[in-house]
Amino acid sequence: MIKRITRTLLFLAVCVVLTPAVWAKPILQEHALIEGDIIHLGDLFKNAGDKADIAIAKAPAPGARIVLDAKRLTSIARAYKFPWRASSRFAHIIVERSGKPVPQEAIETALKKALREQGALENMLIALSSRESRVYVPMDRLATVAVKHLEYNKRSQFFSAILVSPANDSFAKEFRVSGKAHATVLIPVLRERADHGDILRKRNIQWVRMRTDRIGSNVVTTTGDLIGNTPRRMILAGKPIQKNEVRQPILVEKGKLVMMTYNTPYMTLTMKGRAMDKGSRNDMVRVMNVHSKTVVDAIVMGPNKVSAYAFDTVAMQGETRHVR
CATH class of the missing domain: 2.60.480 (eubacterium ventriosum atcc fold)
Structure with missing residues (x-):
């Protein structure tokens, strides 16, 4: 009797455990x-x-x-x-x-190689039509790309191609792309944002390749137009810089005292003046002699230094002479 009850209880317990599964x-x-x-x-x-x-x-x-x-x-x-x-x-x-996306870089690398073989420019940028959708390969495959067929118009730079991915795979999927190969040029841009008053140095500049059709005639193309200069207003990193967006730093501030010199073959005259204008190197500014109160024109030579080239007798009052 006890054995029978035990068997029954064991059977019920097993049923309870197995029922959910x-x-x-x-x-x-x-x-x-x-x-x-x-x-x-x-x-x-x-x-x-x-x-x-x-x-x-x-x-x-x-x-x-x-x-x-x-x-x-x-x-x-x-x-x-x-x-x-x-x-x-x-x-x-x-x-x-799930799928592994084919990188855009892999597509462009394969296309550039095929385009160069048909006479395209060495340093080109490819713009693909926005109508192409993302391409995926199975998770266990490599996301490589090969060009199966290419049609390229060297005059217009337009192309269309049939690509396969993965490359050299019997299960590769074909897909079509089209676009245009653009000529490019290297231009200097800022590594980081620069504000008005910042002096641009070589370390602030990097080179990037951009399409020539997006570079206007006023875009800076040499570091000589940047190094030592300052932005007129904030310039963002990585963006083409217009020539009128930078200028030489202000060396003479309006209202500040400056040292004014006048050179002749026989002597150098120096005097203190007050700048009536602000200016960068080689700018013409007006300077007032602090003694005679006469205003003359002068050229900015350095920080708070100007060279006057037109004086009258009154303007020379209060000068210091250094006879050679």
């Missing part, structure tokens, strides 16, 4: 992410049991997705005698296949 109802998932090229029943349903590995359809292309609606799912369940019924006509599942 064995008799649980299949549940339709909302989303399935797969890597292979086959969709299995277990990808669609939880608790698919021994039917989880049944192949039911071909997977979408890498990086793509499909939607299986209630009608399609019901048809699948009937075909494989799977115990599932749609709760409503809106039941569905999104099946997405």
Whole structure:
């Protein structure tokens, strides 16, 4: 009697443990992410049991997705005698296949090589049509690219091509691209943002390659137009710089005292003056003699230093003479 009760209790305990795994109802998932090229029943349903590995359809292309609606799912369940019924006509599942994106750099590198073989410029930039969508390869493949066919108009620089990825793979996918090869030029730009008053140095500058059709005649193309100069207003990093966006730094400030010199073949005259204008090196500014109050024109030679080239007798009052 005791043995019979013990057996019964053990049987009930086993039933309790196994019930969720064995008799649980299949549940339709909302989303399935797969890597292979086959969709299995277990990808669609939880608790698919021994039917989880049944192949039911071909997977979408890498990086793509499909939607299986209630009608399609019901048809699948009937075909494989799977115990599932749609709760409503809106039941569905999104099946997405993971994929490895083909880098834009790989596409452009393959195209540039093929274009150069047909006479395109060595240092070109490629602009692809925006209509091309992203290309994916299976997760277990290399995202390499090869050009299968290329048509190139050397005069207009337009091209169209058929590419394959992965390269040299029997399962490679073909895709079409089109675009234009653009001539380029190297121009100096700032590594970091610069504000008005900053003095630009060689360390602040880097070279970037840009399309010539986007470079106007006023764009700075040599470092000589930048080094030692200062922005008139803030200049952003990496952007083409217009020549009128920089200027020599202000060496003489309006209202500040300056040392004014006047050279003759026989002597050098120096005097203090007050700048009536601000100016950079080689700019013409007005300077007032602090003693005679006479205003003369002078050329900026350095920080708070000017050289006067036109004086009258009154303007020379209060000068210091250095006879040679």
